[in-house]
Amino acid sequence: MSPKAAPGEPKAGRAVTACLLIIGNEILSGRTQDKNLAYIGQGLNELGVRLMEVRVIPDVETVIIDTLNQVRGRFDYVFTTGGIGPTHDDITADCVAKAFGLPLIVNPEARAILEAHYPPGQLTEARLRMARTPEGASLIENPVSKAPGFRVENVFVMAGIPAVMQAMFNSLKHSLVGGKPLRSRTVKVELGESFVSDGLAAVQDSHPDVEIGSYPFNRDGVFGTRLVLRSTEESELAAAAAALDAMLLSLGVEGVWEEAPGNASASQQRA
Amino acid sequence: MSPKAAPGEPKAGRAVTACLLIIGNEILSGRTQDKNLAYIGQGLNELGVRLMEVRVIPDVETVIIDTLNQVRGRFDYVFTTGGIGPTHDDITADCVAKAFGLPLIVNPEARAILEAHYPPGQLTEARLRMARTPEGASLIENPVSKAPGFRVENVFVMAGIPAVMQAMFNSLKHSLVGGKPLRSRTVKVELGESFVSDGLAAVQDSHPDVEIGSYPFNRDGVFGTRLVLRSTEESELAAAAAALDAMLLSLGVEGVWEEAPGNASASQQRA
Numbered sequence: 001m002s003p004k005a006a007p008g009e010p011k012a013g014r015a016v017t018a019c020l021l022i023i024g025n026e027i028l029s030g031r032t033q034d035k036n037l038a039y040i041g042q043g044l045n046e047l048g049v050r051l052m053e054v055r056v057i058p059d060v061e062t063v064i065i066d067t068l069n070q071v072r073g074r075f076d077y078v079f080t081t082g083g084i085g086p087t088h089d090d091i092t093a094d095c096v097a098k099a100f101g102l103p104l105i106v107n108p109e110a111r112a113i114l115e116a117h118y119p120p121g122q123l124t125e126a127r128l129r130m131a132r133t134p135e136g137a138s139l140i141e142n143p144v145s146k147a148p149g150f151r152v153e154n155v156f157v158m159a160g161i162p163a164v165m166q167a168m169f170n171s172l173k174h175s176l177v178g179g180k181p182l183r184s185r186t187v188k189v190e191l192g193e194s195f196v197s198d199g200l201a202a203v204q205d206s207h208p209d210v211e212i213g214s215y216p217f218n219r220d221g222v223f224g225t226r227l228v229l230r231s232t233e234e235s236e237l238a239a240a241a242a243a244l245d246a247m248l249l250s251l252g253v254e255g256v257w258e259e260a261p262g263n264a265s266a267s268q269q270r271a
Numbered sequence: 272m273s274p275k276a277a278p279g280e281p282k283a284g285r286a287v288t289a290c291l292l293i294i295g296n297e298i299l300s301g302r303t304q305d306k307n308l309a310y311i312g313q314g315l316n317e318l319g320v321r322l323m324e325v326r327v328i329p330d331v332e333t334v335i336i337d338t339l340n341q342v343r344g345r346f347d348y349v350f351t352t353g354g355i356g357p358t359h360d361d362i363t364a365d366c367v368a369k370a371f372g373l374p375l376i377v378n379p380e381a382r383a384i385l386e387a388h389y390p391p392g393q394l395t396e397a398r399l400r401m402a403r404t405p406e407g408a409s410l411i412e413n414p415v416s417k418a419p420g421f422r423v424e425n426v427f428v429m430a431g432i433p434a435v436m437q438a439m440f441n442s443l444k445h446s447l448v449g450g451k452p453l454r455s456r457t458v459k460v461e462l463g464e465s466f467v468s469d470g471l472a473a474v475q476d477s478h479p480d481v482e483i484g485s486y487p488f489n490r491d492g493v494f495g496t497r498l499v500l501r502s503t504e505e506s507e508l509a510a511a512a513a514a515l516d517a518m519l520l521s522l523g524v525e526g527v528w529e530e531a532p533g534n535a536s537a538s539q540q541r542a
Contacts (some may be wrong), residue, residue, distance in 0.1 A: 025484055026360035028322045029453070030498070032486070034305070035325070041301030051299045053334075056308070056325035059484070063324075076541030086465040087485040088472040093326035161487065182300070194357040201359040213296055213330070214358035215303070216432065228302070 002048065016049045016179040019075040021067060022056040024160055025090055035162045036081045040250030041168055045097070047079060048178030048232075053145045059083060064095035065066040072099070072155055079169075085147065086126040089225040092157060095149075097134035100152055107133040110148050117146040141171040149173070185241050186256035189248060191232070193218065200227065205217035207240040286527040287320045287450040290346040292328040292338060294353040294363055295431055307352045314440055319449030319503075320348060330354060335366035343370070343426055348447065350440075353431030355420065363428060364421075368405035371423055378404040381419050388417040412442040422446070449470045450456040451503035456512050458526035460519060461495045463487065470518040471498065480504070498526070 003149045009023045011251045021038055026032040034056070038057035041051045052075060057063050064083075072078050083092030097104040114123050130147035133139070140149035140156065144167040151172065158168040189196065211230040216223070227244060231237045241257075248255045280462040291311055297303040305327070312322045313357035320465040323346060328334050343349050354363030381402035385394050398483065401418035404410070411427065420429045422443065429439040464487045477482045482501040486493070498515060502508045512528075519526045
């Protein structure tokens with residue numbers, strides 16, 4: 001019998017999943033371009049955790065609480081970015097506490113970190129807001145600007161500023177229990193999507209456990225397509241890649257296999 | 272009595288809302304950086320439509336159908352990007368048809384557009400996939416690469432490639448019924464957030480109808496904060512801006528008011 005997973009630990013034997021909540025009016029209004037999604041998506045994948053859904057939501061208490069409570073039971077891990085600074089519009093800690101029904105406290109450990117960071121007398125009330133966490137939360141270290149993120153069960157609360165978020169993500173990575181990383185291989189062809197689509201559908205049908213995506217591009221007037229194979233199993237990837245090569249050859253074109261980001265060894269093994 | 276809104280038309284007398292579904296594994300994996308959210312958020316705001324939520328979801332039929340059916344009743348407008356190309360992983364049209372319980376057909380008007388575009392004999396089965404829409408859908412013109420998007424009730428289905436999405440968005444804009452645009456004013460101060468947070472909270476308390484956001488930055492070692500005021504009412508914005516100036520002056524700093532993107536007249540009026 002498989003052991004029951006502790007709260008916040010994924011169950012064994014299936015894909016480990018995650019959801020990201022990007023909290024902030026400035027993203028929805030288009031004022032700020034999000035840069036955290038791609039970083040977290042790639043970082044999670046390297047750990048064998050699949051980012052299954054992202055929601056961008058406004059700085060509105062009821063929306064944050066409802067959304068958290070909708071997703072935290074559906075995914076193994078939930079990450080949030082944004083809303084943990086010192087100003088009135090930073091309400092994420094309050095909302096996480098309410099979503100879990102926990103009191104919001106000034107976390108003694110977080111307070112000690114801020115006391116050590118600021119010169120005597122400069123830990124103002126405003127700055128002390130950044131030490132507030134739900135009771136019992138564990139902290140996520142912030143080597144960039146000190147004010148920590150925190151974790152409650154399977155929910156990880158991080159800052160929105162990319163440099164700070166990245167530092168926090170690297171601090172918390174070790175605590176995630178992942179599955180097999182999804183590996184990918186990408187081949188570039190100088191053909192529009194519609195020329196390869198029939199052959200590609202056939203390769204997909206004969207390799208159902210490999211996820212095959214087709215992404216058209218147009219660079220300097222050259223129309224082309226990147227075909228991406230994704231699987232946790234190296235052997236399945238290799239078989240699908242061979243089938244793809246054969247299919248492209250039958251169309252009279254040769255694909256160029258590319259290095260996959262965060263997945264250099266796969267394409268090196270192919271060379 | 273206010274007239275009942277037709278299907279797909281927002282009700283009168285309140286904020287007009289929208290939700291965006293970004294469909295694509297390549298966004299979730301971090302392989303591709305989304306560039307459509309900010310464009311759509313800004314574009315909608317200029318029309319007086321507020322983007323209230325964005326979801327990024329994978330190319331999985333059940334997820335797309337469930338998500339569409341969750342959000343299309345909750346928001347005045349729903350926009351989707353991605354998944355309407357000619358390959359097997361382009362399943363958005365199928366999913367929209369299933370969400371609405373409509374048959375998926377080869378749209379005669381879309382077929383005519385593609386027939387006019389491709390040389391005789393080159394409208395292959397694969398390319399014809401791009402003419403499929405739910406029965407009764409109206410088309411969204413695509414001046415860039417011809418294959419159209421489409422609309423069913425309040426759901427607008429667009430391509431994922433930014434240049435094509437932008438062209439489609441500009442084609443459909445005229446059919447949206449918006450409210451009052453949210454106007455914004457932004458002031459930049461060379462002070463960390465925590466120095467302004469008490470004063471800012473007081474300005475927020477005395478101007479509850481203006482949404483005030485605080486966004487820290489660090490450029491070339493200079494720590495600073497952008498304070499953003501948002502309201503549909505010019506008079507409320509002006510009053511909050513004056514209160515903000517007075518608050519900053521009391522701290523001994525002068526803020527620099529910036530041009531807001533898509534909102535030049537507001538900051539010109541101030542100068």
